[in-house]
């Protein structure tokens with residue numbers, strides 16, 4: 001009895017101190033419990049290293065995000081145009097395009113100290129070289145039959161369907177043989193080519209599916225199919241467009257409310273295409289009833305600023321993380337917020353890092369984090385964004401890659 005009580009006391013102490021205990025000359029190892037976090041995870045930048053530009057110098061690429069497929073990084077980008085050989089001019093616009101970058105043997109991104117001259121590469125600066133086929137029509141994420149296919153630019157030239165991915169592919173499964181299944185939700189934006197105004201302010205959302213069996217040839221791309229051109233209808237929350245995290249059996253999908261706020265849905269990760277399996281987070285609990293796009297009860301406070309960014313789960317910190325741009329902002333100021341669960345509570349976003357900007361009308365945007373580039377022992381994060389310059393300064397989009405190490 002006495003001994004049991006002593007053991008209980010020792011166990012309690014050992015859980016608190018996470019050390020083996022001794023009892024009656026025997027060492028007893030206590031299976032450690034996950035320590036309750038006394039305060040929220042709040043990473044701060046210890047140092048920032050501007051590593052390289054991510055580029056295929058033959059292409060000017062806007063707004064890239066990335067995911068890991070096989071032993072490469074798969075990049076999905078928005079507007080892409082091809083360099084006119086031996087000039088700094090770029091012609092013919094593709095609404096989206098994709099490419100691959102490699103890892104080094106030690107698992108870090110394969111940055112090279114120089115590369116061919118072109119977009120983001122003057123021949124002397126470091127580059128993370130994108131490989132893959134030249135973009136072709138139809139675009140990688142094909143436009144719907146009602147979206148002025150195949151380019152998205154309508155015949156009279158006054159309007160355009162953009163086919164712009166806001167978030168990189170969400171990996172839902174990696175099979176035994178390495179075959180990757182991924183999904184992306186893309187807003188069906190229809191814009192005026194002159195004013196850039198959205199002609200459908202609350203657009204529907206296309207769900208795309210990708211499958212890819214890893215192989216050495218970088219000219220082989222994932223096979224992509226349109227699951228549903230209006231997976232979410234017009235005036236519905238575009239769950240998945242604002243970001244996503246897969247953890248455990250669930251995919252957590254974030255979407256923007258109108259006029260403002262971030263909403264959250266979840267679905268078993270093996271049922272992404274089955275709308276009946278979705279649940280929606282409303283006033284602190286999960287429901288089967290999809291909230292209206294203007295329902296403030298669907299807002300998850302501080303789950304991102306509503307500016308563009310990336311959600312991920314940090315195994316190392318045992319925390320959900322969002323890193324992205326303030327809203328509204330046109331600067332490479334990366335804000336961070338964290339939460340113990342996808343539903344929150346999320347901390348108030350705070351500034352993590354400010355990077356160099358372009359000098360154009362939109363100096364910096366499409367701020368992205370690349371958590372899959374981290375090795376187990378890397379305590380930090382890789383970040384990229386799009387730098388946009390006045391045409392007289394620089395004619396291509398530039399995508400700097402920076403590594404932030406955490407305190």
Ligand SMILES: *[C@@H]1O[C@H](CO)[C@@H](O)[C@H](O)[C@H]1NC(C)=O
Pocket residue numbers: 050051052053119120121122125126127398400401
């Ligand atoms: C990115 O490219 C531009 C244009 O070539 C160059 O001025 C800049 O130094 C590059 N940045 C990095 C981080 O390599």
Ligand SMILES: *[C@@H]1O[C@H](CO)[C@@H](O)[C@H](O)[C@H]1NC(C)=O
Pocket residue numbers: 070071103104105214215216
């Ligand atoms: C990457 O994967 C391919 C095919 O799975 C393999 O042939 C290649 O050697 C791998 N490369 C590295 C650097 O591991």
Ligand SMILES: *[C@@H]1O[C@H](CO)[C@@H](O)[C@H](O)[C@H]1NC(C)=O
Pocket residue numbers: 292294295
């Ligand atoms: C939300 O939108 C619906 C449909 O447009 C409208 O009837 C309703 O009044 C709106 N609710 C709020 C709170 O704005």
